[in-house]
Amino acid sequence: MNKFRFLTAGESHGKCLTAIIEGMPAGVAIDVEFINNELKRRQQGYGRGARMQIETDTVEITSGVRFGKTIGSPITLVVKNRDFESWQKVMSVAPEDITDEKRFSTYRPGHADYAGSVKYQQSDLRNILERSSARKTAIEVAVGAVAKLLLKELGIEGCSKVLQIGSACCPDKFKDEVDIMRGKGNTVGGRFVVTYRGLPVGLGSHVHWDRGIDGKLAQAVMSIPAVKVVEIGTNPLGFTGCDYHDEMFVENGEITRKTNHAGGIEGGMTNGEEVVIYGVMKPIPTMRTPLKTVDADTMEETEAHFERSDVCAVEACSVVAEARAAWVFADEILLKYGGDSLEELKRNYSAT
Numbered sequence: 001m002n003k004f005r006f007l008t009a010g011e012s013h014g015k016c017l018t019a020i021i022e023g024m025p026a027g028v029a030i031d032v033e034f035i036n037n038e039l040k041r042r043q044q045g046y047g048r049g050a051r052m053q054i055e056t057d058t059v060e061i062t063s064g065v066r067f068g069k070t071i072g073s074p075i076t077l078v079v080k081n082r083d084f085e086s087w088q089k090v091m092s093v094a095p096e097d098i099t100d101e102k103r104f105s106t107y108r109p110g111h112a113d114y115a116g117s118v119k120y121q122q123s124d125l126r127n128i129l130e131r132s133s134a135r136k137t138a139i140e141v142a143v144g145a146v147a148k149l150l151l152k153e154l155g156i157e158g159c160s161k162v163l164q165i166g167s168a169c170c171p172d173k174f175k176d177e178v179d180i181m182r183g184k185g186n187t188v189g190g191r192f193v194v195t196y197r198g199l200p201v202g203l204g205s206h207v208h209w210d211r212g213i214d215g216k217l218a219q220a221v222m223s224i225p226a227v228k229v230v231e232i233g234t235n236p237l238g239f240t241g242c243d244y245h246d247e248m249f250v251e252n253g254e255i256t257r258k259t260n261h262a263g264g265i266e267g268g269m270t271n272g273e274e275v276v277i278y279g280v281m282k283p284i285p286t287m288r289t290p291l292k293t294v295d296a297d298t299m300e301e302t303e304a305h306f307e308r309s310d311v312c313a314v315e316a317c318s319v320v321a322e323a324r325a326a327w328v329f330a331d332e333i334l335l336k337y338g339g340d341s342l343e344e345l346k347r348n349y350s351a352t
């Protein structure tokens, strides 16, 4: 049951990435510059690959918005792949264009190549790489930006930051860590945090396992390519109950807390405190220093395929996580308060 729902489509080197969003109330101002700035944030961060020099991601809106505001109909977003220029033949949809150019058959350990090719019975691993590439997160950030515009109307704002790159925990050392890994033909992952404030009490629910907002956020962040760990609030390992739980006090007639170990979620519901989500991204598995692997064509041991890639994309990943959290919150807001127009949503929202 989703109110804010969407599908995305598009390959890494195909013509474009597309999303169709349904469920945005009518009357929400759509600031294209804001969406483009979110796309720009995703392209940044030290350690990105050459592809980021080729692309200047911008959104084109082809439906659902008129004179700057949503009209309640499905919103179509398009982000063009500039690199498609050089890939037109390789990514052609026409059967007569079939080619072995850019075909590869050596699995990259850690990537989707092996499981994806077995599952979809594809001997050209490019047919798996093209969609499993994190390139698709560009259109996801555009969807998240639209969700953020709705949240902003209700005074809800989010941000994210990188906390650790490899073994470096202080920003001054992040670049060095990336440079060392680049020098070795290696890659490096890291840890990031996403926070949202201004959320009302009671998004999500305790009544069924699949209605908890912590579970929804965890799925949204965990399914970002390369994310292996998601935590909500302080990791409780090693804490006692007395130390961990956030005691409640009254100040000027309002309930207050002095700590937020719960990360703004109790019983699968927002509790009005800041929502805090931590994620850990593994090192990207496409590397100049090849790992040992197997060739799918010959079943012989060999070295993994290398294609231009990022040395480190943790900053981009944190922006993607921020976008994904935004669409979870937008969906929960619409589920709880409803409203086909922004006016109706605001009326329902302020009535509680």
Ligand code: EPS
Binding pocket: 012, 049, 051, 083, 132, 133, 134, 135, 136, 137, 138, 225, 284, 285, 286, 307, 308, 309, 310, 316
């Ligand atoms: C990405 C675009 C991709 C990769 C990266 C993310 O572009 P290309 O494959 O043309 O270099 O740079 O994806 C991966 C590293 C991966 O392993 O999926 C982007 O737009 O973020």
